[in-house]
Amino acid sequence: MAYIGKTPVLGNFVKLDAISVVNGQAAYTMQNGSVNFTSYDNVNQFLVSLNGILQSPTDSFTVSGSTLTFASNLSTGDVIDFVMVLGNTLDVGTPSDNTVTTAKLASTSVTAAKLNNDIISGTTALTSEPADTDEFLVSDAGTLKRIDYSLIKGGGITEADMFRLSASVSGDLTPISSNIERVDNATFSKIGTGMSVSSGVFSFPSTGLYFIQFNAMFFFNGAADSNVNALITGTANDSSYDDLASAECGGDQGDNKKKEATTQTYFNCTNVSTHKVRFRTASMGSNTLLGSTDINKTIFTFIRLGDSQ
Numbered sequence: 284m285a286y287i288g289k290t291p292v293l294g295n296f297v298k299l300d301a302i303s304v305v306n307g308q309a310a311y312t313m314q315n316g317s318v319n320f321t322s323y324d325n326v327n328q329f330l331v332s333l334n335g336i337l338q339s340p341t342d343s344f345t346v347s348g349s350t351l352t353f354a355s356n357l358s359t360g361d362v363i364d365f366v367m368v369l370g371n372t373l374d375v376g377t378p379s380d381n382t383v384t385t386a387k388l389a390s391t392s393v394t395a396a397k398l399n400n401d402i403i404s405g406t407t408a409l410t411s412e413p414a415d416t417d418e419f420l421v422s423d424a425g426t427l428k429r430i431d432y433s434l435i436k437g438g439g440i441t442e443a444d445m446f447r448l449s450a451s452v453s454g455d456l457t458p459i460s461s462n463i464e465r466v467d468n469a470t471f472s473k474i475g476t477g478m479s480v481s482s483g484v485f486s487f488p489s490t491g492l493y494f495i496q497f498n499a500m501f502f503f504n505g506a507a508d509s510n511v512n513a514l515i516t517g518t519a520n521d522s523s524y525d526d527l528a529s530a531e532c533g534g535d536q537g538d539n540k541k542k543e544a545t546t547q548t549y550f551n552c553t554n555v556s557t558h559k560v561r562f563r564t565a566s567m568g569s570n571t572l573l574g575s576t577d578i579n580k581t582i583f584t585f586i587r588l589g590d591s592q
Contacts, residue, residue, distance in 0.1 A: 296367065296368070296369055296370055297315055297320070297322070297367070297368045297370075298365060298366070298367050298368075299313050299314060299315050299320055299365075299366040299367070299368065300313075300314040300315060300316070300317065301363075301365075302351075302363045302366065303363075304357045304358075304359070304360075304361045304362065304363060305357070306357070306358055306359040307356050307357075307358070308356060308357060309352055309353045309354075309355060309356045309357065310350050310351070310352040310353075311350070311351050311352075311353075311363070312349055312350060312351075313346070313349050313350070313351050313366060314349070319348075319349035320349055320368070321348055321349050322368075323346070323368055326340040326341055326344070326345055326346050327340050327341075328368050328369045328370070329344070329346060329351075329366065329367070329368055329369075330365075330366070330367040330368075330369065331343075331344055331351070331363070331365075331366050331367075332363070332364035332365050332366075333353070333357075333361065333362070333363055333364065334361055334362055334364070335362075335364060338353075342354065351366065418430060440474055440586060440587065440588075441474065441475050441489075441491075441587055442474060442475035442476065442477070442488060442489065442491070442493075442585070442586070442587035443473060443474040443475065443585070443586045443587070444465070444473045444474075444475075444477040444478045444584075444585045444586075445465070445466045445471070445473070445579075445582060445583065445584050445585070446463055446464060446465050446466065446478070446480065446485075446582065446583045447463075447464060447466055447574065447575070447579050447580065447581060447582045447583070448462050448463065448572065448573070448574030448575075448580065448581035448582075449462045449463065449464040449574050449575065449576040450462040450574045450575070450576065451502075451571050451572060451573050451574045452571070452572050452574065453567065453569065453570070453571045453572070454564075454567050454569075455563075455564055455565055455566070455567050456563055456564050456567075456572070457563040457564075457565075458482075458483035458484065458516070458561035458562055458563050459483050459561070459562045459563060459564065459572070460482045460483030460561075461483075462574055463480055463483065463583075464576065465477070466579065466582070468577075475488060475489075475587070476488035476489070478585050483561050483562070484559050484560075484561050485559060485560050485561060485583070485585070486555060486559050487552045487555050487558065487559070487585075488555070489552075489555065489587070490552050490553055490554065490555060490590070490591045491552055491587040491588070491589060491590055491591050492549060492550070492551050492552075492587070492588045492589050492590065492591055492592055493549070493550045493551075493552060493585055493586065493587050493588065494547065494548075494549060494584075494585070494586040494588055495515055495528075495547060495548050495549075495550050495560060495583075495584065495585055496545065496546070496547040496582075496583075496584040497513050497514075497515050497528070497530070497545070497546050497547070497562050497582075497583060497584075498543065498544075498545045498579075498581065498582045498583075498584070499513035499530070499543065499544045499545070499564070499572060499581050500541060500542075500543050500572070500573040500580040500581050501532060501541065501542050501543070501544070501570055501571065501572060501573065502539075502540075502541050502570060502571040502573055503533075503539065503540055503541075503542065503570050504539060504569055504570055504571070509533060509566065509568050509570060510531050510532070510533040510566055511531070511532060511533070511544070511564060511565070511566050511567050511568075511570055512529055512530070512531050512544070512564065512565040512566055513529070513530045513531075513544045513545075513546060513562070513564060514526050514527075514528065514529045514530075514546070514562065514563050514564070514565060515527045515528040515529075515546060515547075515548055515560060515562055516560065516561055516562070516563060517548075517550055517558070517559065517560045517561075518557070518558070518559050518560075519554075519557055519558050520557050521556065521557045521558075521559060524561065527548045527550070527560075528546040528547060528548040529546055530544035530545055530546035531544060532544040541573065549588075551591055551592050552591060553591045562583060
C-alpha cells in the first residue's frame with residue numbers, strides 16, 4: 284500500500300548502541316549499528332533507562348534528529364543502561380459499543396483468550412461475581428501472576444467481637460460467669476456472626492486462629508497488700524480448662540486505687556464444639572473487678588486472624 288509522506292513503522296523495536304556518559308554533558312548522539320538513528324516519529328516511542336530508572340519522555344529527556352538530550356548534565360558514575368525505540372502502530376480507531384464479542388476476543392487474540400479463560404472462565408460476564416475457582420491476573424513488578432479469587436474473597440478479618448463486664452463483681456471467679464454483655468454503644472459494631480457466651484463459657488462461630496485479649500480493671504480496697512490475677516483459660520475437649528495467659532497487678536495498703544491488667548493469647552480453634560474459652564480472676568481477696576454497662580472497663584476481645592492451623 285502506498286502512503287503520502289513517511290511510511291508508518293510497524294513493530295520496528297530497536298535497541299540503540301550503548302552510549303558512554305561524559306561528565307557535564309547532557310546531549311548524546313543516538314546510533315544503531317554505528318549509524319546515526321532518526322527512524323522515529325516522537326519522543327514517546329523511547330524507553331530510556333538511566334542508573335536503572337526509566338526516564339520520563341519530554342520531562343527527563345528530549346530527542347531531535349539523532350540527538351538525545353537529558354534535562355540536566357550527567358556526571359561521572361551515571362550509566363545510560365539502554366535506549367529502546369518502539370515502532371509505530373496503525374490506529375484502528377475505537378470500536379462502537381457492543382460490537383466486540385467475547386467469542387471474537389477469544390478467537391483472534393492470544394492475550395484476549397488468556398484474559399477470557401483465566402479471569403472470566405469463558406462464560407462468566409465481567410460484571411458478575413467470579414466463581415471461587417476463577418483466577419485474576421495481577422502484575423508483580425511487571426510479571427503477570429495468577430491469584431485465586433477464593434483467596435481475595437476470603438481475605439481480611441471475618442470475625443471481630445467484644446464483650447464487657449456490665450457490673451462489678453468481687454472475689455475469685457472461675458469463671459467470670461455473670462454480668463457479661465456484648466458492647467452495645469452506638470458506635471460499636473462486630474464483624475461476622477460473633478461469639479456466643481453461656482455461664483461465662485465463650486464459643487466460637489467458626490474455626491480459625493483467634494486473637495483473644497482480657498483487659499481487667501481492679502479496685503483495691505486497701506485492706507492489705509495484695510496482687511490480683513486476670514487469666515484466660517481454654518479447653519480443647521469442652522471439659523478440662525488450662526490457663527493460657529495471665530496478667531498481674533498489685534495494690535498498696537490503704538491506697539483505694541483503680542489499676543488495670545491486660546493479657547492476650549492466640550487460640551487455634553479447630554472444632555467449634557470442643558474448643559472454648561473463659562476468663563477468671565485469682566487472689567482477689569476483698570478487692571473488686573470493675574464493670575459498667577455504659578463504658579468499657581473490664582473487656583473481652585476476640586478477633587479471627589485467619590484459618591485454623
